[in-house]
Amino acid sequence: MKRVTNPDAQAFRIAAFLEAATWAGLLVGMFLKYVTKTTEVGVQVFGQAHGLVFLAYAGLTIVAGIRLRWGWWPTLVALAASVPPMFTLLAERWLHRSGRLQSPAEREAERTADRESA
Numbered sequence: 001m002k003r004v005t006n007p008d009a010q011a012f013r014i015a016a017f018l019e020a021a022t023w024a025g026l027l028v029g030m031f032l033k034y035v036t037k038t039t040e041v042g043v044q045v046f047g048q049a050h051g052l053v054f055l056a057y058a059g060l061t062i063v064a065g066i067r068l069r070w071g072w073w074p075t076l077v078a079l080a081a082s083v084p085p086m087f088t089l090l091a092e093r094w095l096h097r098s099g100r101l102q103s104p105a106e107r108e109a110e111r112t113a114d115r116e117s118a
Contacts, residue, residue, distance in 0.1 A: 002102060009101035012064040012078075015057040016088040022050035023085040057082050069104045070095070 004010055026049075029042020058079060065075030074095065081091035095101050099110070 002099070002106075004096065004101045006068065006101065006103045006106075008060075008064045008067045009103075012060050013092055013096075013101070015053065015060045016081075016092040018053045019050075019057040019082055019088045020086045022046055022053045026050045027085060054082060057088060068100060068102075070100050074098075074100055 004013060025042065025046035029040075029044075029046045032038050033040050033043050061075065061078045061082075064070070065078065070078075078088075078091045078095065081087040092101075099107055102110075
């Protein structure tokens with residue numbers, strides 16, 4: 001896999017990781033609050049953090065989708081990935097493997113190189 005150097009793609013990747021991490025923290029917090037009934041601190045802390053990161057992820061996904069020219073389907077898939085826990089990591093991996101985290105110019109240069117080598 002190619003290294004991601006585009007700033008929009010890097011911001012998206014960081015947001016995807018943080019969204020998954022705060023989801024995990026919120027799930028642990030909910031377990032502690034509702035199952036063990038020991039503390040609500042996890043929900044208070046990670047609930048707020050997850051809300052903020054969720055909004056940032058959604059915004060950065062739209063920005064990356066436009067600037068990196070993903071098209072509507074990959075952008076919607078990336079947005080929908082923010083709903084189930086940890087799916088933003090799967091979306092990031094899919095977008096990376098499909099080359100969508102490269103700039104449009106980098107993708108075109110790769111296509112041209114592939115055509116010339118064939």
